[in-house]
Amino acid sequence: MLSSSSAQIRTLHSSISHSLSPKIRSYLSKDSTLRARIGSCGFPPTSIRSISSATTTIMASAEEARVPPAIPPPTPPFKIALCQLAVTTDKEKNIAHARHIIEGAAAKGAKLILLPEIWNSPYSNDSFPVYAEDIDAGGDASPSTAMLSELSRSLKITIVGGSIPERSGDRLYNTCCVFDTDGTLKAKHRKIHLFDIDIPGKMTFKESKTLTAGETPTIVDTDVGRIGVGICYDIRFQELAAIYAARGAHLICYPGAFNMTTGPLHWELLQRARAADCQLYVATCSPARDTGSSYVAWGHSTLVGPFGEVLATTEHDEAIVISEIDYSLIEQRSFLAKQILPVTQHTFHSRHNGEEIFTSLLMSRDLAQQKLVEVEAGYCWSVGTWNSILSLLKQRQ
Amino acid sequence: MLSSSSAQIRTLHSSISHSLSPKIRSYLSKDSTLRARIGSCGFPPTSIRSISSATTTIMASAEEARVPPAIPPPTPPFKIALCQLAVTTDKEKNIAHARHIIEGAAAKGAKLILLPEIWNSPYSNDSFPVYAEDIDAGGDASPSTAMLSELSRSLKITIVGGSIPERSGDRLYNTCCVFDTDGTLKAKHRKIHLFDIDIPGKMTFKESKTLTAGETPTIVDTDVGRIGVGICYDIRFQELAAIYAARGAHLICYPGAFNMTTGPLHWELLQRARAADCQLYVATCSPARDTGSSYVAWGHSTLVGPFGEVLATTEHDEAIVISEIDYSLIEQRSFLAKQILPVTQHTFHSRHNGEEIFTSLLMSRDLAQQKLVEVEAGYCWSVGTWNSILSLLKQRQ
Known part of the structure; x- marks a missing residue:
């Protein structure tokens, strides 16, 4: 595809x-x-x-x-697992650990697994080229996605696979792969908005030094609903969420590694705003915090409901956040919305008339x-x- | 004009x-x-x-x-007063009371006064036609705005006059008037998105029963910055805020009377989201809560800074919230934003390239x-x- x-x-x-x-x-x-x-x-x-x-x-x-x-959202309610993985410098270990955590989450009944941004590699420009995989080639050229494909098939789960550095020709991308319950790679989202930060003496990170920006919003129909995908900084762009909402998404997944500055400022606010404005679920998944790494992640993987309510979250340590997604709430709230908040009578950002x-x-x-x-x-x-x-x-x- | x-x-x-x-x-x-x-x-x-x-x-x-x-934002910092007025059924008393409160706020150094939505009348469809004024005719036909014009001139302050029911021909609007420091009516915003609510047995209110919707976003240059205006439910429409931001607004004022359902759910979230997404100040002003009225307001008039931070707020009783607006923060944060959050490198909603x-x-x-x-x-x-x-x-x- x-x-x-x-x-x-x-x-x-x-x-x-x-x-x-x-x-x-x-x-x-x-x-x-x-x-x-x-x-x-x-x-x-x-x-x-x-x-x-x-x-x-x-x-x-x-x-x-x-x-x-x-499309009608799938019923009945199902469990989502946000796997806030600890990431090491050992890629094989990262893959094995992710496998272990995913199997554990599935054993607890999760039908949808969300992984963090850059989970098979340290988050650094030095690491991206070294850890990058050729996803399209697959197999040995991409052991990380091969593992996700295998598990999604064997466990009959949907995996929104966080992101890994992707090599495509002479370019590198920050890429999220979505696997269906039969192991098929259903969609590939390349981070559209690269994150460049430069506060001299405080923090410098420039993704664009090594990475190329994606150019495609990604929305995909799965057994667990129509899912839009954004990666980290993509969440700041309300039009991306609005496009997904207009296209009838039930859920937007944002693997993301906000940092110790932007995390406390805006991580929760942005998730709640996108969910409330778009009247859909928003799920985020961060790596666990490693204060010894050059880029320190905020953590706080979170599930937000269609009224902007935080349904489940965690702190910064490694954790599996398991929570329930009940899409009938979207319809209920959409019905309520017409009553309480008749956004759909006016709005461009209704899921049903704004495309x-x-x-x-x-x-x-x-x-x-x-x-x-x-x-x-x-x-x-x-x-x-x-x-x-x-x-x-x-x-x- | x-x-x-x-x-x-x-x-x-x-x-x-x-x-x-x-x-x-x-x-x-x-x-x-x-x-x-x-x-x-x-x-x-x-x-x-x-x-x-x-x-x-x-x-x-x-x-x-x-x-x-x-336009460059005015410097130095100045004080804004959010006048969370208690509203009665006596229009003359409401006007006299508002005068008294505005004079008090100006005495405390406020250069910009924001009043609540529908401050000269009870918030009810029965009241709107009775309390409505012909703003364009002015003088005796609009004692509420005449008072605001007089005070803005005599006190040399800018007033974003909340809203009152406006009669224009055979139509009624929910209208906010902005007065310059010389008493001039600089702009008139008619609420664009009317609020209709119908939860049988719980709450029913249908503004459209008596009011006509405005059709015009309103942005106005004043001594205290370029100000965009929305009224209450207008705040749910992110594109209105985004248009104001794209037009270089420094501040968006939302007189608003969220209720006991929507207030705790979304009042603060929406203000913070609009401010953070648009990188500007957001000020809201509600009537004080009157549990004896048919429509019970949430209160919580609030000033939010350009990073989505709540700078000043209050509970639900009558109050004058006085706080400082320092537009240099927008530039500082905009500079930071380019560094920390390089939204302007990508975005449609930058104040400088998205119009x-x-x-x-x-x-x-x-x-x-x-x-x-x-x-x-x-x-x-x-x-x-x-x-x-x-x-x-x-x-x-």
Whole structure:
């Protein structure tokens, strides 16, 4: 699912073309650069109607524009385990330890396991290249994800695998893998917003020194609901959460290693804000605190309910936080919300009517940055495509 | 400033036309409905460049698109007073009492006074029509705002006058007036998101039964900074705060009367989230709690700093919360933010580069609702105009 193929590209191109006006289609057919840009997107679209609706026709109703279709959340309630792992400098040991902890959490009934950001490696630029794995190659090239795949299949659990340093060609990413209950790698989220900090004499860390930023929001349907994924600093960007909410996510998972400055300031606030604004569950998972490491994590892995309420949390030591997710609360609260907080009567950020706005928001942000934007696993679009279409449209006016 | 004139409409029309492509201009010149829609907007634009940039040309840089220009925040620090007034059924008494409290706050050095939502009237649909005032007529037709104007001039203070029921023609609004230090009515914010609640047997309140929703975000430059205004339920809509932040606001004032259900759930969370996400000050002011009234207010008027930190608050009794606003903290924290939290390197919601995205967001939201949208006091646009332009553009492709 995560690699491109000519057939997928043809499907994508065909679907994009089909949704455009005849005039823009004719531009596309003549513009090889544009075709190449479209072809560079790896995912076949389930539908790109929302994209075309939000832009070339713009007056399509919110309901028409919504992609993907809403799915009912799974019932009954299930257990989630936030595995706040202690991380060492020994990768093999980290993998074995994670295996042990996951097996323990599953034995306690957890159907969804969330791991911390960078759990197989120390959190340092020196370590990332050394500990990085080629996830797409799999097998021996990625023992960390091979273990997650094996366990998710054998234990019949869903794993949102925190993150590990990923090597892809000559680039490194901070990457979260989601495994389905049959061991399939369902989605791969590359941290979009890299964290660079520089307070001379106090703290310096610059992820961008070694890592490349991801460009794709990631939302994935699993046995335990529709899950959006962000990594750490991604949580500061409300539009990412809002896009997931607009796409009908039931839960957003943020593996994250806030530090001793940002942790006490904002870790809980941001989780509660995203959950309350988006009316969904938010789960975070940090590494355990190691005061001897160069980057000291805040800990406090937490589950927040759809009204912004902290349902379960912990301090900074290694811990498995097991708590219950009951998606019927979203519907109950959504019902209440219509009564108590009739957000859905007005709002862009409703899970059920706001998608095209956030598509627009995401596009605009990336347009402003002139960066490639891929809207969601399931289909994609590039800002290059966008700019080309709009530019052509403008020239032809 | 708050009424339309033919000259203003002509200016607006001319400015809008000037910013559009020749082809769209030609459509406009032929489309009387469209012209009428543009003419129906009351405010002359200081510039509509951001609108046209975000749409017809879309690739304009964020900097080019930003309107209005950033202003430096006033220095040095100053005192704000949140006047958590007890409200009675006697309007004259309410006005006299508010006068007394404001004079007391000014005597203590407050340069900015914030009053509660609906401070001259009980908070009830029965009361709104009875206590409503014709603010535009002023004088005897609006004794509440006349008092605020008089005090702001005589005491040389800025007043963000909470809200009162406003009568305008045959409509009622929940309206906040901002008075400058010379007594001028600088801005008028009509609550955009009306609050309708219906939990049978527990609580029922439906503002929309008597009130009409405002359609305009309000941001205003004063001696005490650039201030965005929202009323109560408006605080739930993150895009309103984000628009203000993108427009360079230093402070958002939310007069608000959360209740005994929503208050403990979300009052503080929402304030802190808006402040931290937007990196600005947030001030709220509630009426004091009256357990004998039909709508029981939560109280807890609060000042929150640009890192989401509660700087001053109170319980539910009548109180004057006096605290200091030091806008240099925004810059300091913005500097820190670039270091600790480099939001501005990525983000749409930076105060300095996100405007056109939120213009787009606001438009999209209102497009979805098919409602008239006016982007900001200073210039406006209507969704009707938008739809017409896009529709015409589409037809001509």
